[in-house]
Each structure stands twice: as structure tokens, then as C-alpha cells.
Amino acid sequence: MQLNAKIPAGPLEDKWDQHRFDMKLVNPANKRKYTVLVVGSGLAGASAAASLAELGYNVKCFCFQDSPRRAHSIAAQGGINAAKNYQNDGDSVRRLFYDTIKGGDYRAREANVYRLAQVSVNIIDQCVAQGVPFAREYGGVMANRSFGGAQVSRTFYARGQTGQQLLLGAYSALERQIGLKKVAMYSRCEMLDIVLVDGKARGIITRDLINGKIERHAGDAVVLATGGYGNVFYLSTNAKGCNVTASYRAYKRGAAFANPCFTQIHPTCIPVAGDHQSKLTLMSESLRNDGRIWVPKKAGDTRAAKDIPESERDYYLERKYPSFGNLSPRDISSRAAKEVCDEGRGVGPGGLGVYLDFADSIKRLGKNMIAERYGNLFEMYERITGENPYEVPMRIYPAVHYTMGGLWVDYNLMSNIEGLHVLGEANFSDHGANRLGASALMQGLADGYFILPYTIGNYIAGAKLNPVTTDHPAFAETEREATNQINQLLQINGKRSVDDFHRELGKVMWDYCGMARNDAGLRTALERIPQIREEFWRDVRVPGSGTYFNQELEKAGRLADFLEFAELMCHDALMRTESCGGHFRTESQTEDGEAKRDDENFTFVAAWEYKGVGTKPTMHKEVLEFENVHLSTRSYK
Template sequence: MNLDAKIPSGPIAEKWDKHRFNLKVVNPANKRKYKVLVVGSGLAGASAAASLAELGYDVDCFCFQDSPRRAHSIAAQGGINAAKNYQNDGDSIYRLFYDTVKGGDYRAREANVYRLAQVSNNIIDQCVAQGVPFARDYGGLLANRSFGGAQVSRTFYARGQTGQQLLLGAYSALSRQIGAGKVKMHARTEMLDLVLVDGHARGIVTRNLVSGKIQSWAGDAVILATGGYGNVFYLSTNAKGCNVTAAYRAYKRGAGFANPCFTQIHPTCIPVSGDYQSKLTLMSESLRNDGRVWVPAEGGDKRAAGDISEAERDYYLERRYPSFGNLVPRDVASRAAKKACDEGRGVGETGLGVYLDFADAINRLGEDQVRARYGNLFHMYEKITGENPYQVPMRIYPAVHYTMGGLWVDYNLMSNVPGLHVLGEANFSDHGANRLGASALMQGLADGYFVIPYTIGDYLATSSGDKVSTEQQEFKDAEAQANQQVDKFLSIGGKRSPDSFHKELGKIMWEYCGMARNEAGLKTALEKIPALREEFWENLSVPGSGADFNTTLEKAGRVADFLEFGEMMCNDALLRTESCGGHFREEYQSEEGEALRDDENFCHGAIWEYSGAGNAPTRHREELEFEYVKLTQRSYK
């Protein structure tokens, strides 16, 4: 497997400029002769499709939702980082770069992250020009806030709906190109396979979710911007439709999958209330600025919160981390909550929750002030739980939120399969083992607006230029396989729905490959997953036909891939015998219970190569070199 990251030489601040000059460009008159297939229409996909069409490429864009505007980027709340330093508080490209590498627990490539920090400023300019209504001060200039524990105020935001506004900006740019006839949009169309011709990614196979038609599309390059795989846990803050299918089927065609075990758990979500639970809802991290986290000091204490006296409470974050208190990073806060619940001190009916208490804040600031700061969040909490957080403490519990792992890409965002480019959460490139708050939106847009428009030209200009046709055997074979799979799902005739398998898989993943992992647990999961998969193929029930709108059939395909992918994830977690960022191995912790990295042996990306059905995949490594950032142990004491 060729894992040359193609990082340009020279000082880090000059790499991108130099590289842009060295990249081949496609003559403007020739651009329209190149067809680019973009899969996904979230921040990364929409911005890429729009920007490439503006340049003159012939673009086809695909999304499984009914409209490109619905991609799950829309749900991001907090904001987007940029190194503008508008606040004059000492921010810089270098500081954003440094913070991102450090926040990622030193498992990301320096050069990629530096470029991300560089283009972050262009993103804000671009979005404002599109009419994104960012928050502003009375002088009419952009407002910033500090977010996710950052020491500078570099986060731009649009109330609690930054993702929505940025996505609508990208969607408007995409819509403009669709209206101009330069992008052909295919909504309600799901990618089922990647087609390689002579080793290059030259097309995809899709299923039209309304008509059921399976169809091939040929192009000169393929871009996957298909998001993360957090739904392997079934319950996550991802949208219900989020899936790993496009990325996983690309993996099965030879693309390397990097660091699948790197998943981010967000500490402040509304706890699960019952078996019927279909998804988890995030509550903004900002709540921890004023809320105090606690559980009863004694296990099994089932009294109402108000009946438990101060002396009988354990404010465990404040106790364990006196200097950061309730504001410790996401992974630390999440694990501490899990620990408290594992000790039997969890609250709520399920015992899987901890209190986030605003009583002190209300006493100190008054209810009005608290309402002004968090009114919308309190309202949302009450809507979902039926409890009034002004009177009783909120209950929160960590939930899967983001996945740092993804398809391996080089500096040009191209995977090891020539022509296959991967953007946004679907790739592994910038966040290492842990993503900082307000960086996901930044990365999606950086990739789509400001990286791929340059780098794809280099690939196209140096590729053979031969046209392929969907009549070729490679396409016909892939279509036949997709059709066979649909027929298979419909013919099993078992008893269980795809969702029921998905739920069971999710429980295994959460139990053994969730917030904290250990060897024994991962090995258990590696026994349970294949058994579940076996049952899936024997006892699945998919009513209806393949020739029309059939949501059960859609889910079956996605769950089938999750059932294979979950195994790869556990393998990755098993072999990474260190704790770093979102990957916490219980065997590798300090005496105080903090994560212990092993830079000696694991300062690398782990890239998995498919070796055919039934064979164990091969693990490759991309060694990471740190020239600018000093590797240190994080401490929040």
C-alpha cells in the first residue's frame, strides 16, 4: 500500500504556498472536459462541488437526503475557529496550528494542520461574503467567543446554529451552480460502490432511493465527503441517516482506512431514557461554564437530588481537577462521568447519568441571568425530558459525537487509490486522536473551498485523460454486485429488522469500544460482532421491494457495513496499546487515572488495508514526525 503523504519540503509556513505553485493546473478551456463526482453535500461536499463548478469543472453531486441542505453539518452548534486575531488577544495561525496538534494528542500531521490554520481565515471571509449572519458587535464587526477551553477568543458563531448557517451558505453556493447548470444534483441517491478502472477511481454505483434504480456514473475523479461513522454505536449525536457505507465500500476497493478507533465522546448530552431511544441530543458544552457536575457520594443513593445534602454530594470534577474543575476537556469529563456511573453512583432511572446543577449559578446570578445565557438550552432540555432545569439539576451523560478516523489521504487529500479524494469528517487528516471544539466546521470548509480546488487539478492534469464509459465491464460488475446485495436482503425472509441488529451492534460497540476500552473487552466484542453478523445474514427481515422507496432496505445496506466496520474498529483499538485523545485503554493510564500515550511505539497513523472477504485486514503505519510541536503530556490538575 502506497502511503506517501507527499508533504512538501521547506519551512512549515511556506509549504502550502510552495506546493500550490508546484501543483499542475488544468487549462481553463479544458476544465469542462473533466467530470468530477462528488458524494455528499455537507460542508465539505457542497463547498467542493460549488468551488469546482465555479472553476469550470463538470460536476455531479450526490446525497442520500431529500435535499443537499439537510446534511448533518447542519446540526453543529458551537462555532467555527479561525486565526483572524480580531480580538487582539495573541492568536495567530501558528497558535491555532499548535493548539490543534496538541488537542489532537499528537496524532495528526503537522503540515496538514498548519494549512488548515492558514486557510481558516479565508473561510470566514468567504462565508461572510455569502451572507452568513455571524454574530456581530454593536460596531457592526464580527464577534468572537472562547470555546472548548481555548485560551483565545477565535470562535466565530451564529447563535447556537453555526453549522446550519455555514451549511446554508455552502448550499447557496452549490444551488447557484445547479441553477447555472454546472452541477447536476442527485438527491435521494446513495452511493453503493466505487469503481476502479486501471487502478484509478473512475466512477461510482448508486441506488436511487425513490425508484430503486441501481446506476453507474463515470468520471475523471471521485470525491467522498460522506461524513463520519459515529452511528456504528447506533446511539450517537449523528443524524439517523449518517453511515459508513460510502467510505467502507471505498475501503473494500482498496482505499486505506486510518485510525478507526479514534472516536470523540461529548460529555454533555441528554441521557438515554429507554430502549426505544433512537438518537442522542447534544447540549452545548458552554453549559459547563456555570453548571456544577456531581453525583451522590454513596453508591445506590436513589433519593431525589434536592434531598441529598451538600455533604453527601461528590463534585468529582472539582475534586479531581481543582484548577480546571468543571471545564476539563471533553474526553476527561466523559471518562470521569463513566467512572462515577460504573461505581454505581449514576443518577436517573437508568443510573447512566450525572447531575449538571445550576442551583449555585441561579443563586449567584439570578434566574434571569441564567435564562439569558442558557435559556434556549434549558428550553430544549425541558422539551426532551419534561423536567425543569431551573428547579431540578439537569442529568447529562456522554455520547458519541464525532469520529477523527477516516479514509487515509495524503497532503492533496487523495487516498492511496489514485483519483479518490476524501474530504471533511470522512478523512482522517487533521484532528489526530481528538478534535477541538469548533474545528469540524473549519476542516470541512477548508477541504472543500480552499484545498481540493487546487489539488484536484494536479491529479487531473497528470492523469491519462482517457475517458471511461459506464458500459465497461468494471461498471457492469459493480452494478451486478449491488443488485445481488439488494436481492439478498430481500430474500433472507427472517424475523429481525435492520434497526434491531444495529441497536445490538451499538450496544456491543459502546460497551467494549466506547469511552474506555481494554483488551478483554475488545476481544469479547471481536467474538460477538461476527456472531451478530452471521445472524444478520440469516435472520434479517426486509419487507417491500427493491424497486421503490424502501427505507428498511436502505438501512439493511448501512447496517451490513457497520457490522463489518465495527470489527475493524475494535481491532484497531486492540492493537493501539496506548491511550491517546479519544482512545482510552484502561491498561494505559497513570496512577491518577490519566491517559498515557506511548510516543515511542504509537506515534503513527494506523492504516487498514482490506484483504478480501473472510481475511484479516492488514495494518500499515504512517509514521508522524513532529518538527515544530513539542510532544508533552496533557495535564489539567
């Protein structure tokens, strides 16, 4: 396997401009002769599908949800970053670039991240033009806030619904193209596999979730914008339907999977309430702007929060990281919460929680101001927990939230399979080992609106694409394999439900490949996962048949892929003996418990090549070169 990142030569600031000039163009009259298959309709998928259709390509877009507007991008609450410097507080493209590289703990490509910072300003303009109702000041200009570890105010937001509003913008552009018949939309339609012809991505196999029909779709390029794999942990903040199937199938067909162990744990989620828990709910990190995080100083202190005097509280983030305090980056805040809970100082049922306390802010700013800023979040918290956060502190605990790893892509967002492009959270991304708050929306839209529409033209213009129809034997063969798996799942008729297996897998992953990882734990996980997988294929019960709306069958297919993918994650985590970003190896820490990076040995992207189920994959290295930033130890003290 050859990995060529194809980073353009020249100074950092000029790479993208020069590359845009160097890339080949497709003649406007010829674009309608090409078909692009876009899988996923979140920010990356919808923006790409709409933009490609506007350019004149024929587009088919697929989503498993009942409407493209429901993709999980909608759940992002806090905001989207852009280097507009509207606040005159010292922001710039270079600073956003630097913050993102540093925040990612120096495990992302300089050229990609710089380009991301450059196009961030266009994203805001594009979204405003579409009618996204960003918050405004009284003078009519756009409002900004500082967010999740940034020292400038560069985050744009639309109440607590930024993701939803940005997706509605992209979705409206997509619906416009659907109305113009330039995009054919396939909702409630799941991609089962990718079809390669002569080594190029030329089609996909899908299943219509309503009637179970397996269908073939041929095209000139395939775009995967299928999100992250956080649900490998069963409990995460991801929507229930989020899955790794599209990415994992591409991996099994030869696409390299990069840095799968880089997962982000979000510090502010509502703690688990019981065995029935089906997902975890994120509370926007913006709450940390005004909430103070603390636990009792004494282990096993069961007094109510209000009965614990100030002198017996430990505001541990403020104590350990005085300059960033409660706004310390996500990975650091999450680990600190785990630490205090491991010491027996956690609060709430099961001791897996810490307080996020607004009492001081309410005293300082008044209840009304706090209600204006966070009213909807407070209501949501009360609906879920039955507790009123104006009266008692919130309880929060970290949860799996975002996955930085994903399919390996070059500078053009193309994987090592020709014609297979990967966008948004599904690619291994610009976030390195840790993503900054409000940067996921930025990356999804950058990929879809402003990068792929250029680079895919370069691919199509340069690739010699022979006409391929769904009658090609590769389609028949791939379809046969997909159908076989479905039949196999339906025939097992065992005793345990899909969810039962998924919970078991999730627990293994959380215990051994979660917030803190070590050699022995990962080896345990690598023993356990194949056992669970073997039992799944022997004893799972998938009721009914494949010819109607069968949600258990959908879940079973997704879990089958998670059960293989989990092993890949553990291999990656085991190989990377350093701690960096969201990946914390207990063997690699400083004396005071901080993550210790190993730049000498690990300044690379680990891209894994599939070698068969249960066989250790082969690792390929893409060495990361840093010419514009100096690798420093991330310190938020």
C-alpha cells in the same frame, strides 16, 4: 500498499504556499471537459461541489437526504474556530495549530494541521461574504467565545445554529451552481459502490431511493464527503441516516482506512430514557461555560438534587482539573463521568447521568442572562426530558459524537486510490486522536473551499485520464455486485428486523469498544461481531421490494457494511495498546487513572488494508514526525 503522505518540504509556515505554487494548473478552457463526482453535501461536500463548479469543472453531487441542505453538518450548535485574533487575546495561526495538535494528543500530521489553521481565517471571511449571520457585538464587529478547552476566544457562532447557518451558506453557493447548470444535483440518491478503472477512481454506482433504480456515473475524479461512522454504535448523536457505506466500499476497493478506533465521545448529551431510544441528543458544550458538573459524594444517593447539601456534592471536574475545571477536553470529561457512574454515583434513571447545574450562574448572572445565552437549549432539554433546567439541574451523559478515523489521505486529500479524494469527517483528518470543539466545521469547510479546489487540479492536470464511459466493463461488474447484494437482502425473509440487529451490534461496540477498551473486551467483540453478521445474513427481514421508497432496505444495506466495519474498528483498538485522545485502553493508564500515551511505540497513523470479510486486515504505518512541537503529556490539571 505504498503510503506516501506527500508532505511538501520546507519550513512549516511555507509548505502550503510553496505547494500551491508547485502544483499544476488545469487550463481554464479545459476545466469544463472534466467531470468530478462529489458524494455528500454537508459542509465539505457542498463547499467542494460549489467551488469546483465555480472554477469551471462539471460537477455531479449526490446526497441520500431529500435536500442537500439537510446533511448532518446542520446539527453542530456551538461554533467554528478561526485564528482571527479579533479579541486580541493572544491567538494566532501558530496557537491554533498547537492547540489542535496537542488536543489531538499528537496523533495528527503537523503539516496538515498548520494548513488548517492558516486557512481558518479565510473560511470566516468567505462565510460572511455569503451572508452567514454570525453573532455581532453592538459596534457591528463579530462576536467570539471561548469553547471546549480553549484558553482564547476564537469561536465564531450563529446563535445555537452555527452548523446550520454555515451549511446554508455552502448550500446557497451550491444551489447557485445548480441554477447555472454547472452542478447536477442528485438528492435521495445513495452511493452503493465506487468504480475503479486501471486502478483509478472513475465512477460510482448509485441507487435512486425513490424508484430503486441503480445508476452508473462516470467522472475524472471522485470526492467522498460522506461523514463519520458513529452510528456503528447504533445510539449516537449522528443523524439516523449517517453511515459508513461510501467509505467502507472504498476501503473494500483498496483504499486504506486510518485510525478507525479513534472515536469521540461527547460529554454533554441527554441520557438514555428507555429501550425505545433511537438516537442521543447533544446539548451544546457551550453549556459547560456556565454549568457546574457534579454528582453526590455518596454512592447510591437517591435524594433529589436540591436535597443534597453543598458539602455532600462532588464537583469532580473542578476537583481533579482545577485549571480547566468544567471546561476540560471532551475525552477527559467523558471518562470522568463514566468513572463516577461506575462508582455508583450516577444520577437519574439507571444511574447513567451526572448533573450539569446552572443554579450558581443563575444566582450570579440572573435568569435572563442565562436564558439569553442558552434559552433554546434549555427549551430543547425540557421538551425531551420534561424537566425544567432553570429549576432542577440538567442530567447529562457522554455519547458517541464524532469519528476522527476515516479513509487515509495524503496532503492533497487523496487516498491511496488515485483520483479518490476524501474530505471532512470521512477522512482520517487533522484531529488526531481527539477533536477540539468547534473544529469539525472548520475542517469540513477548509477541505471543501480552500484545499481540494487546488489539489484536485493538480491531480487532473498530472494524471493521464483516458476517456471512460459507463459502458466500460468495470461499471457493469460493479453494478452487478451492488444489485446482487440488494437481491440477497430481500430474499432472506428472516425473523428479525434491521434495527434489532443494529441495536445488538451497537451494544457490543459500546460495551467493548466504547469509552474504555481492553484486550479481553476487544477480543470478545471480535468473536461476537462475526456471529451477529452471520445471523444477520441468515435471519434479517427486509420487507417489500427494491423498486420503490423502501427505507428498511436502505437501512439493511448500511447495516451490512457496519457489521463488517465494526470488526475493523476493534482490530485497530486492539492493536493500539496505548491510550490517547478518545482511545482509552484500561491497561495503559497512570496511577491516578489518567490516559498514558506511548509515544515510543505508537506515534504513527495505522492505515488498514482490506483482506476479505472476516479476515484480519493488514496494517500499514505512517510514522508521524514532529519537528515543530514538543510531545508533552497532555495535562489539564
